[in-house]
Amino acid sequence: MFNNDLKAFFADKETPFYYYDMKLLEQTLDTCASAADKRGFHVHYALKANFNDRILQLIQAKGFGADCVSGNEVKKSIDMGFDPGKITFAGVGKSDKEIRYALSHGIFAFNVESIQEMEVINDLAREAGQIANVSLRINPNVDAQTHHYITTGLDENKFGIPNSELEKSAAVLRNATNLKLVGLHFHIGSQITDLNVFKSLCVKVNEWKNWFEERGTTISVLNVGGGLGVDYKNPDGNAIADFEAYFDIFDKFLERNANQEVHFELGRALVAQCGSLVSRVLYTKNGVKKHFLILDAGMTELMRPALYQAYHKIEKVGSGEQATINYDVVGPICESSDCFGKEVPLPISQRGDLIAIRTAGAYGEVMASNYNLREEIRYIYSDQL
Numbered sequence: 369m370f371n372n373d374l375k376a377f378f379a380d381k382e383t384p385f386y387y388y389d390m391k392l393l394e395q396t397l398d399t400c401a402s403a404a405d406k407r408g409f410h411v412h413y414a415l416k417a418n419f420n421d422r423i424l425q426l427i428q429a430k431g432f433g434a435d436c437v438s439g440n441e442v443k444k445s446i447d448m449g450f451d452p453g454k455i456t457f458a459g460v461g462k463s464d465k466e467i468r469y470a471l472s473h474g475i476f477a478f479n480v481e482s483i484q485e486m487e488v489i490n491d492l493a494r495e496a497g498q499i500a501n502v503s504l505r506i507n508p509n510v511d512a513q514t515h516h517y518i519t520t521g522l523d524e525n526k527f528g529i530p531n532s533e534l535e536k537s538a539a540v541l542r543n544a545t546n547l548k549l550v551g552l553h554f555h556i557g558s559q560i561t562d563l564n565v566f567k568s569l570c571v572k573v574n575e576w577k578n579w580f581e582e583r584g585t586t587i588s589v590l591n592v593g594g595g596l597g598v599d600y601k602n603p604d605g606n607a608i609a610d611f612e613a614y615f616d617i618f619d620k621f622l623e624r625n626a627n628q629e630v631h632f633e634l635g636r637a638l639v640a641q642c643g644s645l646v647s648r649v650l651y652t653k654n655g656v657k658k659h660f661l662i663l664d665a666g667m668t669e670l671m672r673p674a675l676y677q678a679y680h681k682i683e684k685v686g687s688g689e690q691a692t693i694n695y696d697v698v699g700p701i702c703e704s705s706d707c708f709g710k711e712v713p714l715p716i717s718q719r720g721d722l723i724a725i726r727t728a729g730a731y732g733e734v735m736a737s738n739y740n741l742r743e744e745i746r747y748i749y750s751d752q753l
């Protein structure tokens with residue numbers, strides 16, 4: 369993908385920058401939307417994966433809803449034209465100000481994560497003379513088989529309402545004058561590549577759905593969250609996640625009633641592969657045990673390797689060279705964790721060469737910081753070519 373045409377296009381550009389392949393993004397969105405539509409599924413895009421304006425514009429234009437985890441994300445999605453009737457608002461720590469803001473815009477649903485939060489939303493809705501739609505976020509205790517920092521559905525995690533509190537939650541809901549239960553919500557983690565995990569999730573969703581229905585509670589929406597993983601090892605071979613196989617699992621294993629809607633909240637799978645971080649080699653250094661490539665991008669532009677020891681494929685921009693040396697590819701930040709990859713096979717490189725760090729469209733630009741007083745993040749879109 370990062371051929372000599374791109375190398376020429378990048379030659380006079382200031383680095384580092386995020387490069388977004390808008391055509392790949394569009395193909396990914398179309399593939400996901402058609403696989404979801406076919407089954408009558410609804411997809412909300414999880415803004416926290418990437419809230420770059422151009423990316424949001426395209427996702428909004430394709431008719432996706434929005435999944436938000438802060439008041440500012442709710443505001444951003446409304447500003448970008450997302451239909452408030454398709455906005456969900458999750459998160460364990462919604463402030464009163466954020467709740468009031470979302471209430472005033474009539475969002476689709478709050479995904480509530482504790483009994484106390486339900487009581488607060490009920491009070492604030494009463495003050496505003498409104499009824500708040502809520503989905504109960506249930507912690508199903510399903511192991512997502514992913515990195516422990518991005519696992520959210522186990523008993524030890526802070527997210528959702530634990531099984532032991534569901535009886536009480538149902539009672540609080542029955543007595544809450546200004547809450548309307550629309551559905552159940554589950555989100556068990558991110559970068560899930562074993563589809564059997566989603567099968568286990570379906571089993572739990574069915575159990576909880578039955579539990580509520582046996583108690584005479586109508587559940588209109590089953591929101592099964594996001595978490596579908598992408599192929600970090602082979603971004604060109606598997607540029608688009610297998611949405612058909614993913615949705616098929618839910619189609620087969622969720623026991624939905626007539627008129628019961630199934631909602632998803634996908635982030636990473638929609639945007640990860642369209643983005644790459646492009647950087648220049650500042651220096652090469654031969655250490656006692658290592659060859660280092662020192663880039664002008666660091667953990668301040670892409671934090672995932674430092675934060676979760678995440679793997680990203682690293683390539684030299686431009687084609688035709690054979691891999692000859694193993695480099696530790698590092699950034700300029702004053703932290704030893706500021707390393708994009710160890711012993712990465714790359715063509716012999718020198719000062720000024722361009723390096724692409726792939727699959728950086730999700731949880732990349734959004735996590736950038738100005739630690740070390742770094743410059744603001746730059747980006748280039750493929751349609752500027």
Ligand SMILES: *Cc1c(COP(=O)(O)O)cnc(C)c1O
Pocket residue numbers: 414416417435437458459555557558559593594595596633634635636637
């Ligand atoms: C982060 C998040 C998502 C999106 O997760 P991905 O792994 O990026 O698909 C969905 N729902 C909630 C509640 C989240 O916090």
